[in-house]
Amino acid sequence: MIHVANLAKNFTLHNQGGAVIPVIAGASFRVEPGECVALVGESGAGKSTVMRILYGNYLAQGGSVRIGGLDITRAAPREILALRRETLGYVSQFLRVVPRVPTLEVVAEPLLALGRPEDAAFARARDLLTRLRIPERLWSLSPTTFSGGEQQRVNIARGFAHAYPALLLDEPTASLDATNRETVLRLIEDAKANGAAIVGIFHDLAARDRVADREIDVQAFTPRLP
Amino acid sequence: MNAYNFAYLDEQTKRMIRRAILKGVAVPGYQVPFASREMPMPYGWGTGGVQVTAACLVPEDRLKVIDQGADDTTNAVSIRKFFQKTAQVAVTEKTGEATIIQTRHRIPEQAMTEDQILVYQVPIPEPLRFLEPSEVETRKMHALEDYGLMHVKLYEDIARHGEIATAYAYPVKVEGRYVMDPSPIPKFDNPKLESSALQLFGAGREQRIYAVPPYTRVVSLDFEDHPFDPSKAPHPCALCGAEDSYLDEVITDDAGSRMFVCSDTDYCASRREDAA
Amino acid sequence: MTPLLDVQGLSKHYGGRIGCADVSFRLYPGEVLGIVGESGSGKSTLLNCLAGHLGPDSGQVIFDTRGDGPRDVLTMSEPERRMLGRTDWAFVHQNPRDGLRMRISAGGNVGERLMAVGARHYGEIREAAADWLGRVEIAEARIDDRPSAFSGGMQQRLQIARNLVTGPRLVFMDEPTGGLDVSVQARLLDLIRGLVRRMGLSAIVVTHDLAVVRLLADRLMVMKDGHVIETGLTDQVLDDPQAPYTQLLVSSVLQV
Numbered sequence: 001m002i003h004v005a006n007l008a009k010n011f012t013l014h015n016q017g018g019a020v021i022p023v024i025a026g027a028s029f030r031v032e033p034g035e036c037v038a039l040v041g042e043s044g045a046g047k048s049t050v051m052r053i054l055y056g057n058y059l060a061q062g063g064s065v066r067i068g069g070l071d072i073t074r075a076a077p078r079e080i081l082a083l084r085r086e087t088l089g090y091v092s093q094f095l096r097v098v099p100r101v102p103t104l105e106v107v108a109e110p111l112l113a114l115g116r117p118e119d120a121a122f123a124r125a126r127d128l129l130t131r132l133r134i135p136e137r138l139w140s141l142s143p144t145t146f147s148g149g150e151q152q153r154v155n156i157a158r159g160f161a162h163a164y165p166a167l168l169l170d171e172p173t174a175s176l177d178a179t180n181r182e183t184v185l186r187l188i189e190d191a192k193a194n195g196a197a198i199v200g201i202f203h204d205l206a207a208r209d210r211v212a213d214r215e216i217d218v219q220a221f222t223p224r225l226p
Numbered sequence: 227m228n229a230y231n232f233a234y235l236d237e238q239t240k241r242m243i244r245r246a247i248l249k250g251v252a253v254p255g256y257q258v259p260f261a262s263r264e265m266p267m268p269y270g271w272g273t274g275g276v277q278v279t280a281a282c283l284v285p286e287d288r289l290k291v292i293d294q295g296a297d298d299t300t301n302a303v304s305i306r307k308f309f310q311k312t313a314q315v316a317v318t319e320k321t322g323e324a325t326i327i328q329t330r331h332r333i334p335e336q337a338m339t340e341d342q343i344l345v346y347q348v349p350i351p352e353p354l355r356f357l358e359p360s361e362v363e364t365r366k367m368h369a370l371e372d373y374g375l376m377h378v379k380l381y382e383d384i385a386r387h388g389e390i391a392t393a394y395a396y397p398v399k400v401e402g403r404y405v406m407d408p409s410p411i412p413k414f415d416n417p418k419l420e421s422s423a424l425q426l427f428g429a430g431r432e433q434r435i436y437a438v439p440p441y442t443r444v445v446s447l448d449f450e451d452h453p454f455d456p457s458k459a460p461h462p463c464a465l466c467g468a469e470d471s472y473l474d475e476v477i478t479d480d481a482g483s484r485m486f487v488c489s490d491t492d493y494c495a496s497r498r499e500d501a502a
Numbered sequence: 503m504t505p506l507l508d509v510q511g512l513s514k515h516y517g518g519r520i521g522c523a524d525v526s527f528r529l530y531p532g533e534v535l536g537i538v539g540e541s542g543s544g545k546s547t548l549l550n551c552l553a554g555h556l557g558p559d560s561g562q563v564i565f566d567t568r569g570d571g572p573r574d575v576l577t578m579s580e581p582e583r584r585m586l587g588r589t590d591w592a593f594v595h596q597n598p599r600d601g602l603r604m605r606i607s608a609g610g611n612v613g614e615r616l617m618a619v620g621a622r623h624y625g626e627i628r629e630a631a632a633d634w635l636g637r638v639e640i641a642e643a644r645i646d647d648r649p650s651a652f653s654g655g656m657q658q659r660l661q662i663a664r665n666l667v668t669g670p671r672l673v674f675m676d677e678p679t680g681g682l683d684v685s686v687q688a689r690l691l692d693l694i695r696g697l698v699r700r701m702g703l704s705a706i707v708v709t710h711d712l713a714v715v716r717l718l719a720d721r722l723m724v725m726k727d728g729h730v731i732e733t734g735l736t737d738q739v740l741d742d743p744q745a746p747y748t749q750l751l752v753s754s755v756l757q758v
Contacts, residue, residue, distance in 0.1 A: 078530050
């Protein structure tokens with residue numbers, strides 16, 4: 001499902017004398033449907049960078065990333081957008097939404113964008129928000145005013161609204177209490193059972209051990225400086 | 227009065243005006259620019275109509291001049307005298323006897339014939355002017371038949387007054403093409419714009435001539451659910467009893483008494499003569 | 503898939519000065535393209551060339567018309583272009599005063615495009631106007647008020663209603679949230695986004711506000727001195743800018 005080959009990434013800081021900082025070189029791995037892979041490595045080793053490249057958020061300088069048959073390092077923006085709509089989900093640590101949009105709509109949006117019927121989309125959103133224990137009185141409010149933990153759960157609900165065949169998870173259980181953590185782990189296990197290929201970053205070691213089938217140490221991809 | 231050329235204007239000027247008239251007849255409703263001359267009367271007194279009349283007159287013509295339907299108002303009397311002096315043409319107050327009628331703000335009640343010409347005095351020839359101040363833009367709108375704005379004005383009327391409140395200078399579409407200002411005639415007269423006579427419009431200050439040839443289709447703009455209504459005061463004429471003519475309201479004393487009488491003085495007088 | 507708009511080699515010079523130079527891009531149905539850059543970067547020139555307000559020196563602007571398929575807008579006759587301008591295209595000006603008739607009621611403003619394409623039933627025009635005022639969150643009771651009695655945010659929403667009433671397929675927006683309070687901006691952005699999704703609109707949004715494009719645009723074009731210097735997915739350009747100027751632009755934004 002996800003096939004990374006010989007990936008390379010540099011940052012060129014034009015406004016700091018054109019310094020070139022290589023961050024990833026020669027990264028290759030595959031994730032099959034129904035498999036969950038955890039990216040591990042020290043802070044700053046490039047876990048998030050890899051995730052962002054997989055999502056098309058960062059440009060790669062070399063190699064290829066094929067997701068569902070599309071090489072996103074060479075794809076046109078609208079192909080990546082279609083991939084994100086239909087195939088590739090991403091639960092980041094930060095919620096980024098238009099202010100004023102009600103929580104229920106934020107969660108249902110991925111389904112609405114796919115053209116799903118409104119009642120089905122909102123039913124799914126209500127189900128997820130209930131499972132993630134967001135009080136119903138908050139559903140009609142914008143999540144921009146919520147606490148960090150609530151925002152995180154809204155973000156997770158949104159990320160799991162559509163059953164993406166490929167899913168990227170950036171610390172999905174961070175800052176959650178035990179009950180909610182359990183719910184999220186169930187959601188991940190369900191997605192796996194449904195055949196999703198998952199790449200995750202988990203600082204929560206118990207969670208990692210429970211859902212991840214194997215680990216990839218991104219320090220192996222850190223370029224050796226001459 | 228041999229010091230003046232026939233009908234005051236020199237022959238070259240009349241030819242220039244006739245060319246504009248011919249173009250206007252060829253493109254009904256289209257405003258043809260022309261080199262309007264200084265006339266021995268102020269703008270607003272009918273300088274456009276006078277120039278068109280001068281260009282149309284021949285010695286055999288019989289001229290009638292009306293102002294608001296009346297032959298005996300200052301403006302009508304002055305213009306009639308002007309052409310009597312400068313062209314020595316016959317004049318009349320009878321609509322049926324005239325070959326050319328110059329008018330301000332009315333169309334005679336008596337139906338006109340193919341042998342007659344009706345010349346209108348026009349203050350502002352551009353029907354879109356109060357909606358779009360730029361002449362460049364209004365010309366473009368005419369050229370491209372971009373007339374949505376005209377209906378916006380009628381929409382505003384209905385929104386504000388519950389009906390189309392425009393009572394005079396009511397815009398019309400000529401032969402399915404140009405939107406035209408019929409000069410400030412009451413909307414009661416609009417149906418008479420479809421006529422057997424040639425109708426010419428002259429705007430002196432604005433330097434425009436336009437025309438409605440005989441038997442041209444002239445449609446007053448409206449909405450399907452607010453159709454054009456050529457209404458008038460709901461009274462008969464207090465003098466001749468006519469119920470089909472346009473009426474003026476005349477205040478008869480300072481106690482609020484008033485009467486409604488035909489605005490077309492010739493029409494009213496003829497009816498009273500016939501009745502007598 | 504046929505692009506809705508296919509722009510090829512569009513250039514506009516003001517004498518010796520470059521307005522925009524050799525701009526090419528494709529816009530697909532349902533896409534929102536953001537054009538960013540500082541004042542004088544040529545983004546407004548480009549937008550006005552695309553929308554037919556300015557005549558470019560060279561290039562093609564091929565629009566996929568409903569009737570005849572892809573056609574170069576620049577070689578269309580003026581009546582055709584005007585018809586496009588009041589049916590399939592919409593233009594939202596930065597200053598609502600440029601896009602509204604200030605002396606005409608809100609209902610008349612919304613109804614004008616309908617009347618321009620031949621609507622002649624007052625009741626239906628009024629109904630459509632009331633419906634659209636509702637969609638842009640203006641109370642129906644204000645239908646006979648003039649825009650001069652509206653707040654800036656309401657005027658901008660009225661301008662949007664006036665533009666979208668004929669169900670256009672392509673909307674040009676020039677700094678649509680410029681000059682509005684931040685809270686009003688958010689409401690407007692939310693409204694535009696909802697309309698874009700529900701109506702399947704394509705849009706080209708010119709702005710210098712990177713937060714606006716992050717929320718509205720699928721793709722970005724960064725302009726400087728009349729040239730396009732970087733294009734890509736909106737979040738990719740903002741999070742991993744490649745060109746020196748884009749890096750400067752992104753890093754100059756104040757973080758809240």
